[in-house]
Amino acid sequence: MGTLYLIATPIGNLEDITPRALRLLGQAGTVAAEDTRTARRLLTHYSVRAKLLSYNDHNRRSRIPQILDLLGVEDVALISEAGTPAISDPGQELVSAAIEREIRVVSIPGASAVLTALTVSGLPTRQFLYLGFLPRRPGERRSMLRDVATETRTLVCFEAPSRLRASLRDMLVCLGDRRIAVCRELTKLHEETLRGTISELLARDVEPRGEYTVVIEGSPPPPEAQVDKHALGRLSELWRQGASAREATTRLSAELGLPRKRLYEAWLKLHGASKPE
Numbered sequence: 001m002g003t004l005y006l007i008a009t010p011i012g013n014l015e016d017i018t019p020r021a022l023r024l025l026g027q028a029g030t031v032a033a034e035d036t037r038t039a040r041r042l043l044t045h046y047s048v049r050a051k052l053l054s055y056n057d058h059n060r061r062s063r064i065p066q067i068l069d070l071l072g073v074e075d076v077a078l079i080s081e082a083g084t085p086a087i088s089d090p091g092q093e094l095v096s097a098a099i100e101r102e103i104r105v106v107s108i109p110g111a112s113a114v115l116t117a118l119t120v121s122g123l124p125t126r127q128f129l130y131l132g133f134l135p136r137r138p139g140e141r142r143s144m145l146r147d148v149a150t151e152t153r154t155l156v157c158f159e160a161p162s163r164l165r166a167s168l169r170d171m172l173v174c175l176g177d178r179r180i181a182v183c184r185e186l187t188k189l190h191e192e193t194l195r196g197t198i199s200e201l202l203a204r205d206v207e208p209r210g211e212y213t214v215v216i217e218g219s220p221p222p223p224e225a226q227v228d229k230h231a232l233g234r235l236s237e238l239w240r241q242g243a244s245a246r247e248a249t250t251r252l253s254a255e256l257g258l259p260r261k262r263l264y265e266a267w268l269k270l271h272g273a274s275k276p277e
Contacts, residue, residue: 002029002075004067004098006091008084008110012187014045016111022046024108029074032067034089035081050077060090064097071103084112088132088158113186114156117213120193121181123154124218131157134167141167145174155216161208171216172198179217185210227266231256235263239271 005024010016025031026048032055033039043050055063055078070076078085078094084107085091098105118125129148134157135141148155159167164182171180175198182194182201188210194201198216231252238248249263 001103002071002073003104003106004071004095005075005077006085006095006105006107007077007079008108008112009039009042009079009082010187011082011111011113011116012185012191014042016187017042017046018108018110021108021110022048024075025050025077025079027075028077030067030070031077031079032063032094033079034085034091038081039079055090055094057090060093064094067094068097068101068103071098071101082111082113084110087112087114111187113158113183113211113213116186117181117183117193117215118154118156120183121154121215122195123179123181123215125154128154128156129218131155133158134163136163138166138170142170142174145170149175150219150222152218152221154218157214157216159212159214161210161212164206164208164212165202167214168198168202172202175216175219178219181215182206183213183215186213227258227262231258231263232266232270235267235270239267245271 005028007021007024008017009021025043028050030053031039031043031050032053034054034056036052036054039052042048043052053063053067055067067076078091080087080089080091086095095105114130118128129151131144131148135144161184168180171178177197177199180196180198180201183192185191190210194204194206196204234252234256235248238251243251245264245267249260249267252258252263253260
C-alpha cells in the first residue's frame with residue numbers, strides 16, 4: 001500500500017519549497033496536480049522527473065477511484081495549483097477517500113497564502129477564522145459576512161481582483177469600518193500589502209491585479225452586562241436566606257445571564273466576606 005503525500009508548493013516564488021518536498025515529488029510514482037502546466041514548470045525548474053496526472057474540480061469524481069487504485073501499488077503526491085493542498089481545493093475529497101480506504105496520508109508543510117498574509121497583516125494572530133473564497137454572488141457574499149459580523153477572531157479570506165472593490169463595499173456595510181490588510185502577489189516580485197481601514201482602502205485607487213488574500217480585524221467583544229439594581233436586590237435576598245457567595249453568584253449567573261465574576265465583586269461590596277465561599 002502506498003502513501004498519499006500532500007505536498008505544499010510555492011505560492012509565487014519558486015524558492016519557497018523544501019528539500020523534503022522536492023525529494024518526495026521525485027520519488028512518488030505519480031504526481032496528481034490541480035494544474036499540470038504549473039506543476040510542470042516547477043518540476044522542470046528543479047529538474048525533477050515525475051509522471052503527472054491532472055486532478056481538479058472538473059475531473060475529481062473519475063480521478064479519485066483511479067488515484068486510489070494507484071495508491072494500492074505506489075506513492076502518490078498531491079499538489080494544488082499553489083500553496084498547501086486540500087485547502088479550498090478538491091484535495092480534501094481525495095484525502096477523505098484515502099482515509100476511508102485506510103491509506104496512509106502524510107502532509108508535507110510549506111507555503112500557505114493564509115499564514116503568509118496573516119503574519120504580515122499586523123492584525124491579531126492568536127486566533128483566526130479562515131473563510132476561504134468569498135461567494136461570487138453579492139447576496140451570498142453579504143449573507144456570509146453578516147454571519148461572521150460578531151466573530152471576535154481575525155478573519156482571512158481570498159478574493160479575485162475583479163470583485164475586490166465590491167467585496168470591500170459589502171464588508172463596510174456588513175462588518176463596519178474595521179482595520180484590514182489586503183495582500184496581493186504574495187512572495188512574487190510585485191508583492192504588496194495595503195493596510196488601513198476598509199473605507200481608507202476603498203478611497204485608494206487599487207489596481208486589480210493578482211489574487212488577493214484579505215485579513216480583516218475581528219469584532220470587538222461585546223460589553224459585559226452590568227449588575228443592576230434588580231441583581232443587587234437578588235444578591236441581598238439570597239444573603240439574608242443564608243446562601244454563600246458561591247451559591248448566590250452561581251445561581252444568579254445562570255438566572256440572569258451575568259458573569260459570575262461581576263456578581264462576586266458586587267457581593268463583596270454589599271456584604272464583604274461575611275458569607276464564606
